[in-house]
Amino acid sequence: MSETTKYLLDEERIPRHWYNIMADLPVPPAPPLHPGTLQPLGPDDLAPLFPMELIMQEVSTEREVPIPEPVRDVFKLWRPSPLMRARRLEKVLGTPAKIYYKYEGVSPAGSHKPNTAVPQAWYNAQAGIKKIATETGAGQWGSSMAFAGALFGIEVTVFQVRVSYDQKPYRRALMETYGAVCHPSPSPLTNSGRAILAKDPNHPGSLGIAISEAVEVAATHDDTKYALGSVLNHVLMHQTIVGQEAMVQMEMAGDDPDVIIGCTGGGSNFAGLSFPFLGQQLRGGKKRRIVAVEPSACPSLTRGKFAYDFGDTAHLTPLTKMHTLGSTFTPPGFHAGGLRYHGMAPLVSHLKELGLIEATAYTQTACFEAGVMFARAEGIVPAPEANHAVKAAIAEALRCKAEGRSEVILFNLSGHGHFDMAAYTNYLSGKLVDQAYDENELAMALSGLPSVPA
Ligand SMILES: *Cc1c(COP(=O)(O)O)cnc(C)c1O
Numbered sequence: 001m002s003e004t005t006k007y008l009l010d011e012e013r014i015p016r017h018w019y020n021i022m023a024d025l026p027v028p029p030a031p032p033l034h035p036g037t038l039q040p041l042g043p044d045d046l047a048p049l050f051p052m053e054l055i056m057q058e059v060s061t062e063r064e065v066p067i068p069e070p071v072r073d074v075f076k077l078w079r080p081s082p083l084m085r086a087r088r089l090e091k092v093l094g095t096p097a098k099i100y101y102k103y104e105g106v107s108p109a110g111s112h113k114p115n116t117a118v119p120q121a122w123y124n125a126q127a128g129i130k131k132i133a134t135e136t137g138a139g140q141w142g143s144s145m146a147f148a149g150a151l152f153g154i155e156v157t158v159f160q161v162r163v164s165y166d167q168k169p170y171r172r173a174l175m176e177t178y179g180a181v182c183h184p185s186p187s188p189l190t191n192s193g194r195a196i197l198a199k200d201p202n203h204p205g206s207l208g209i210a211i212s213e214a215v216e217v218a219a220t221h222d223d224t225k226y227a228l229g230s231v232l233n234h235v236l237m238h239q240t241i242v243g244q245e246a247m248v249q250m251e252m253a254g255d256d257p258d259v260i261i262g263c264t265g266g267g268s269n270f271a272g273l274s275f276p277f278l279g280q281q282l283r284g285g286k287k288r289r290i291v292a293v294e295p296s297a298c299p300s301l302t303r304g305k306f307a308y309d310f311g312d313t314a315h316l317t318p319l320t321k322m323h324t325l326g327s328t329f330t331p332p333g334f335h336a337g338g339l340r341y342h343g344m345a346p347l348v349s350h351l352k353e354l355g356l357i358e359a360t361a362y363t364q365t366a367c368f369e370a371g372v373m374f375a376r377a378e379g380i381v382p383a384p385e386a387n388h389a390v391k392a393a394i395a396e397a398l399r400c401k402a403e404g405r406s407e408v409i410l411f412n413l414s415g416h417g418h419f420d421m422a423a424y425t426n427y428l429s430g431k432l433v434d435q436a437y438d439e440n441e442l443a444m445a446l447s448g449l450p451s452v453p454a
Pocket of ligand 1: 112113141229231265266268270414
């Protein structure tokens, strides 16, 4: 096969539609509620924040939603992303299991997030929007949105959670290189930020606070919309190109996964890899174990309540039914910034309640240990978030070894850790410690959950 033929074939393998799991759910999820009236939300309620095309995707029940050609054209920069078999890791572990990973770190921003940032920027540009306000935890989403904004001529303002703004100056430099403006959150620029700073000028910030700030800016400026990097139905749907590609690639490799693993912050990379496989199962296909992995210090799926809650701290967002630690919960400042969210995608939460997926939690030191083992075997240094998936994949491979089973494990290596080397330095010098969340704070945050009429 000539180089040119290979190139054309690769391009052909980029999916032409997104997969919408809403079409295959046995029970529909609970509807989102208006934060003021507590009545089910209508598409118009979201119009100040999102362009109508994205709102229609948010409520769509169509199984396949076409990917616009200009968006697919941008995806050609790095898609299809590689699916690799971790043979050297298998050997180090001495496991009879086969371990595959889908590597999303090849995108320009270094993670899966451009998969949704690019279509979001494109639909906003189509609607004539000139500015987008957004938040970022670890800086991954902010740099993805900044990159996507640069492609379609949209000004991007990013509120970055204070601890990661301080810990990761190079993520900010990347956002600025793409042309975005970046503020540490809580900031003095919004009512929500000022309210937090008045109580604690050194507040480390949280995703919930940064979301409030970005939503406030979008809601109070006619020329500005808001973009969210995870959690929402349309974001999870945009990520399903990952799983669709993986299905074809697994078939090319002649294997079929028994266990599918993804780390969960808001749930998007996990959903992106697993939903196309789960959809197949819901339509009568093979049943697989699907495992969500979260940090022990911010365990929404394993310790949170399944209840209606706000998506942000200042209670500007709609209420959604999800696994939540309470919107006022501030997780400790651990290094997987992308996993420091109090809630979980309503769709992922719903599937957990239906027993269609599993969830597990690991401490950050256990995850870094796994990440270093992976790097030494496979060469790629995973993002701290992705280390959670690596850790779970290793645990499954060791279970297979103990049980003498040769299962096929597939996990999402959601990003590389090249901007997280300070965290690796801490880990390697023994300075990285496990930070437990405050049980009292969790109890308080949970007791403050909004009461919603049944
Ligand atoms: C943001 C991020 C995550 C967590 O977000 P999800 O929406 O749960 O995928 C995981 N891995 C990486 C590399 C990220 O940047």
